Amino acid sequence: METIYHLRIDTPVGPLQISGTATCIGEVTFTEDPPVDVAPPPALLLDCAQQLLEYFKGDRKVFDIPIAQPGTAFQQTVWQQLQTIPYGQTISYQQLAHRIHNPRSIRAVGTTNGKNRLAIIIPCHRVIGSDGTLIGYGGGLWRKRWLLAHERTDLFTGLL
16 A cells, blocks of 8 residues: 655645645645654655646646545546546536536536545636526535636736
8 A cells, every 4th residue: 555645835825735646636735734743755746836836826727636535437427527627627527417418417416516635736726607607516615616716817917
């Protein structure tokens, strides 16, 4: 069994904890827990931290690190589809259900979105209600609002 390492970074939306092995990132979660002394993280966790910090600076729109989280085939399909939502854009839960060719699975899609352990990297914050409202985000709606505004601001900045 591979050793699980943890690394905490400070971001504009609060501390994030990155967890994973030397070969794969398994979690990026918001935390309010105090940092704990842990073994020095492997290069992959440091790379993940760097990519996240680049995202927050507006210098990164796509992540390219190996990720894995446990889940059913349905959950894996939803999480894969989330990764196709372009930076700065949103879709509804209903649209997401249609994209996975299962239009009646709106609630299951929402539940799966909420079980995503890879915040920001798998951009579940880009999924909104059919009427355009911000609903459901494990990190809190204020973070979802901030992340979406950050992505849209960065898009407009690039046009100037």
